[in-house]
Amino acid sequence: MEMSKPQKYTARVSDKYFLTENEKFVYLKFELVLPDRIEYKAGQYVSIKINEVGERRSYSIASTSSDNHGFHLIVEVVGEGKGSNFLKNLEIGQEIEALAPMGQFVIKETSKKMLFVATGSGIVPIWSMINDLLINKKETRQMRLHWGMRNEEDLFFVDDLNQLSQEHPNFVFDIVLSKPSEEWDLCNGHVQDCLRRDFSSGLNDWEAYVCGRPEIVIEIVNTLSELKMNPENIYHEKF
Ligand SMILES: Cc1cc2nc3c(=O)[nH]c(=O)nc-3n(C[C@H](O)[C@H](O)[C@H](O)COP(=O)(O)OP(=O)(O)OC[C@H]3O[C@@H](n4cnc5c(N)ncnc54)[C@H](O)[C@@H]3O)c2cc1C
The missing domain is CATH 3.40.50.80 (Nucleotide-binding domain of ferredoxin-NADP reductase (FNR) module)
Incomplete structure (x- = not known):
């Protein structure tokens, strides 16, 4: 199965809202800035730079590749967790750096x-x-x-x-x-x-x-x- 190679993207938050009243799960939509197109398979993830030291966290892509101008994420906010709170606190318009697409967890070609x-x-x-x-x-x-x-x-x-x-x-x-x-x-x-x-x-x-x-x-x-x-x-x- 052909998989695209990961590359570095700059992406901008275009929408953000909580999925649950307890604010435990947040939905984030990103639009690509540069490059402005992405190809990925359902099940793959992005690796996001979460601070200036260069620490990263992985987040699966919630959207499907029918939208190739961006990706959506769903983040579970974990206590004081660095990555999940970084994403939770992003504001609309802010930019992030991501490596994508990553991972092999994709649908296999079988008949089962x-x-x-x-x-x-x-x-x-x-x-x-x-x-x-x-x-x-x-x-x-x-x-x-x-x-x-x-x-x-x-x-x-x-x-x-x-x-x-x-x-x-x-x-x-x-x-x-x-x-x-x-x-x-x-x-x-x-x-x-x-x-x-x-x-x-x-x-x-x-x-x-x-x-x-x-x-x-x-x-x-x-x-x-x-x-x-x-x-x-x-x-x-x-x-
Ligand atoms: C391939 C891949 C895809 C992923 N996709 C997603 C995704 O789509 N959405 C998502 O929310 N997360 C996803 N994760 C998990 C994500 O990468 C982080 O590990 C998670 O957000 C916690 O990171 P943090 O920096 O907030 O917490 P950290 O600062 O790393 O950890 C804080 C503390 O919380 C604990 N902890 C970590 N995760 C959880 C948890 N889920 N529940 C309770 N305690 C926890 C840790 O053990 C640690 O003690 C994915 C991980 C991988 C490897």
């Missing part, structure tokens, strides 16, 4: 059914992949998403996911909350528990794209192997 498993901000590359497949590529293969989050206050994109699944019957999603309120009557616990519940008959004709924090990715990959998914068909990105 696709299972996406994300936890927390691990949804970002998967969001780009699902939109690219359903909207740009008109994919008709069966696609499932399991997205693990902590509680209702952290959720975003639920209306968009509902709309995607209504418009594309081959796409079904489940949100799994580890600490839901008493009113939550859908999946709760860990994503691994819901995978075991939903795929008890095995996953040998599926492939998986998994993204989240490293220790959770390892647990999910082990669960998928338990469910008879061939390890060669499991692709992952660790945040």
Whole structure:
């Protein structure tokens, strides 16, 4: 598969807003200044210079390559984290330096059914992949998403996911909350528990794209192997 080589970009913030009332997840839109065009694949990321010392942090691209004049990011604000707070505090019009596109976590050319498993901000590359497949590529293969989050206050994109699944019957999603309120009557616990519940008959004709924090990715990959998914068909990105 042809991948573009990473290059240095200057990009300007063109929009920024919080996705959740608790201000934990921020959506940022960047337009390219120089060079002014980019080619990337859904699932790839950008490496952003976050200070004058030259420290960098990686952020997956939330948008799809149908827009080649810029990219969108979704950032989980992590306590006093340097990178996430740098991005959270950017103002519209400010410029950043980014290396892009980076990474190999992209959709493979196969004919298998696709299972996406994300936890927390691990949804970002998967969001780009699902939109690219359903909207740009008109994919008709069966696609499932399991997205693990902590509680209702952290959720975003639920209306968009509902709309995607209504418009594309081959796409079904489940949100799994580890600490839901008493009113939550859908999946709760860990994503691994819901995978075991939903795929008890095995996953040998599926492939998986998994993204989240490293220790959770390892647990999910082990669960998928338990469910008879061939390890060669499991692709992952660790945040
Ligand atoms: C390929 C790749 C793509 C990524 N894409 C995204 C993305 O799309 N969106 C996104 O928000 N992040 C993404 N990340 C994570 C991101 O690069 C940073 O690691 C993250 O924003 C924390 O960096 P920081 O500088 O804010 O915190 P740091 O100053 O590096 O760390 C602060 C403290 O927070 C802890 N910490 C780090 N991450 C988390 C977390 N998620 N939850 C709780 N505690 C944490 C650290 O262990 C540390 O103790 C990605 C990482 C990789 C490797």
